[in-house]
Amino acid sequence: MRDIPLTTEARERVLDAAERLFAQKGYTAVTLRDVGAAAGIRHASLYHHVPGGKEALFVEVTERHFYRHRHGLTDALTKAGPNIRQQLYAAADWLLSQPPMDLIRMAYSDLPAVASTHAERLSDLAYASMIAPIEQALRQALERGEIQHADTGLIAGGLLxxxxxxxxxxxxxxxxxxxxxxxxxxxxxxxxxxxxxxxx
Amino acid sequence: MRDIPLTTEARERVLDAAERLFAQKGYTAVTLRDVGAAAGIRHASLYHHVPGGKEALFVEVTERHFYRHRHGLTDALTKAGPNIRQQLYAAADWLLSQPPMDLIRMAYSDLPAVASTHAERLSDLAYASMIAPIEQALRQALERGEIQHADTGLIAGGLLxxxxxxxxxxxxxxxxxxxxxxxxxxxxxxxxxxxxxxxx
DNA sequence: CCAAACCTACCAATTTGTAGGTAAATCGTA
DNA sequence: TACGATTTACCTACAAATTGGTAGGTTTGG
Known part of the structure; x- marks a missing residue:
């Protein structure tokens, strides 16, 4: 018996379905029955894979979603070579290859619906995963002289x-x-x- | 007895509360009890002012929200004089004086939850109210030679x-x-x- | 007086979550 | 290898709370 389920093929199906639905519709608009149906099981069976229920499921897949964005963005930015335009093209291509990441909805609707401890962690993770990689690329372009002085954090957020x-x-x-x-x-x-x- | 309620002070309170809540949290995340509490009445009393129920309430206040944005934006743009920078400053100031208008959530979560006839109308209205005014200002700046040739619709949306x-x-x-x-x-x-x- | 405005009390459906059961795969061991 | 015990991954059925909506009564202001 395990307290924390490890990753199995069936559990991955559940997390993938939940991540896609939560990203698209938001926390309150998605029911556990929706997630179960998308994963091909009954909603009660979700508790076998994620004992913490809806909130734990949302927090886990949202963290996963942010981590994947952080990796995808930094990966795209580094592989594009030392040219800020090509780097930003690659970052945008990555973002558009993923389901939409609606940070406004996240801040005003999703996060207020979960425990504040989780909300704060997810909020920090959002910055570190979405803004920070782009900001770093802009700062390096600034050092290379490719762009002029600018508020790199602001530009990164605006671009996003x-x-x-x-x-x-x-x-x-x-x-x-x-x-x-x-x-x-x-x-x-x-x-x-x-x-x-x-x-x- | 009226089928369609006219505007009264109490009804305005209801619509204002609903507009603020729906704009902030989205259609599914707001309950009629939330709206009632924000308006200072019980949820059942909402049906006195809006007999059509939740969906009719959402459609009405969302239309109102878009109309006000269209007016506020065109007003800000014209009053700012014939300088595109000042015009865009004024447009941004207007947008930031209003509750957030999350068009991504609208497209992916709110509109799929209402009847498709309403959804299409609201979708068209979103373009006409939010994008079109800014696009027009950009086109006029283009004619004045203030900016170079560009896809004005795209820039307007990106700016927004x-x-x-x-x-x-x-x-x-x-x-x-x-x-x-x-x-x-x-x-x-x-x-x-x-x-x-x-x-x- | 009377209609607008609001109320209480309820209903049916939905949603999250729990309890307990079952078929099949996996494991330990004789 | 044979085989009972355990574990995994699901299921049905239900409980408690919430939700949109309805019925009908009560207050209140002109």
Whole structure:
């Protein structure tokens, strides 16, 4: 008998389903029956894999989600080479390959619904996973002289909000060359070059 | 006896409370008992003012919310004079004077929970109220030669996402001169000037 | 007086969580 | 290897609380 379940194939199915649903709909909008159905089991069976119930499930998969973002972002940024534009392109591509990460909903709706100890940890993790990697890349570009002095933390956050907001573009507005990816790259160009001067 | 209640002071209290709560927490996370408590009445009394129940209440206050944004944005943009920077400053100030408008949550969680006819109308209204006014100001700045050729719709949406994302900045990170307003203005400067060239 | 505004009390459905059971895989050991 | 014991991964059934919504009565202001 174990207090803390280790990772099995069936448990992974549950966590994957829960992560996708919570990320898409938010904590209160997702029921355990939804999660069970998505994982192919009854809701009561979820308690076998996650004894802590809904809140523990949400906290675990949300932490997992943030950790994966941190890894995915730092990975994309380092593999893109020492050029800030290509780095930001790669970061945006990663973000758009994942389900939307709605930090506003997280702050105003999801986190207030869980115990404050968990909420604070998740809040810190959000910064460390989403903002910090981009901020670090901007700081290094600043040292390399690629960009001028700027509030790197603010720019990183703004960039993130900009790219994530592309998820609210309806699919009907996406066609041909106008994908979320090309739109993200165009927005990054604006951040780097501005829209007053003609593109170099 | 009226089928459609006209506007009274008490009904306004209900709509104001509902609008604030729905905007902050989203459709499913807000209960009618929450709305009633915020308006100072029992949840059953809400049906006196809005016979259609929760969904009708949500649709009505969300429409109202969008209409007010459309008015507030166009008003701020026109009153700021013919300078795109001042116009965008004013638009951002308006957005930050209102409760957060989380379009991602709206698209992925709120709208799927209401009848599709209402969802489509609200989706169109979101574009017309939030994006279109900013896009128009950018187009006019383009004609005036203030900015270079750019995808004005894309920039407007990106700007909006950027400014709204400031709501996910924890209050603990706001102190002294570092308010959401000053941060929004700094981000607008980046959009206009870029971060590669030194500020003029 | 009378209608608007609000109330209490309830219902049916849903949701989280618990209790207890079952089939099948796995393990320890003779 | 044979085989009983245990563990895993699920199930059905139910309890308690919450939710949207309804019925009908009561207060209150013009």
């Amino acid at each position: 909000g900009m790219v994530e907001s592309l998820y609210s573009v309806p699919d009907s507005a996406l066609q041909g060359e106008r994908t979320r990816k090309t739109m993200a790259h165009a927005l990054i160009d604006v951040i780097l070059d501005g829209i007053r001067e003609p593109k170099k | 996402g950027m400014v709204e994302s400031l709501y996910s900045v924890p209050d603990s990170a706001l102190q002294g001169e570092r308010t959401r307003k000053t941060m929004a203005h700094a981000l607008i400067d980046v959009i206009l000037d870029g971060i590669r060239e030194p500020k003029k």
